[in-house]
Amino acid sequence: KAGVTQTPRYLIKTRGQQVTLSCSPISGHRSVSWYQQTPGQGLQFLFEYFSETQRNKGNFPGRFSGRQFSNSRSEMNVSTLELGDSALYLCASTVIAGPNSYEQYFGPGTRLTVT
């Protein structure tokens, strides 16, 4: 089974621009979560989508948005980029593995640099 794929792997943008990142979960997984990882803050939850619906949202400004398509692929968009948005953006594909248990698989991430 193919793992979680994220595109692009690396991206350089300038302040004020907008960016779209893509994530394809493991086949059959319907839950996709997005995280931002920075050296100072560690991993922070952005949002989660399940069956095309946003189910949870973290504490990020409205410049961060996402969506999920019927094939479970997900995109996240960041508008009006700021220098502080430079980070590794990770996507995770999740499936319930049993009572009180789940399996979460992370993609390799997209390294976004804002200059």
Add this chain to the structure above:
Amino acid sequence: KNQVEQSPQSLIILEGKNCTLQCNYTVSPFSNLRWYKQDTGRGPVSLTIMTFSENTKSNGRYTATLDADTKQSSLHITASQLSDSASYICVVSPGAGGTSYGKLTFGQGTILTVHP
């Protein structure tokens, strides 16, 4: 506020030695705790997962322990190898599956460096 604190922030050991990483959490109610290994430039990979009723879980040379009463967990690495050099992240889930994936609380991670 739910928090997960890891210590030490970084650790350097010699190949072949053992080490123990610590994780203290305040997440309540608590469902399960997971340790991830993240190689540089890669996404995290799950090492172990323990529910509140489990005390220990092993995965090869990795052994995680959990004390739900004191809200502490540790990850013990035996006979370290150069490939163990990575960031180790403790993650706590406040609830059971369902809509709780997004409520995971992540520790800052411990950066382990294994020298030959």
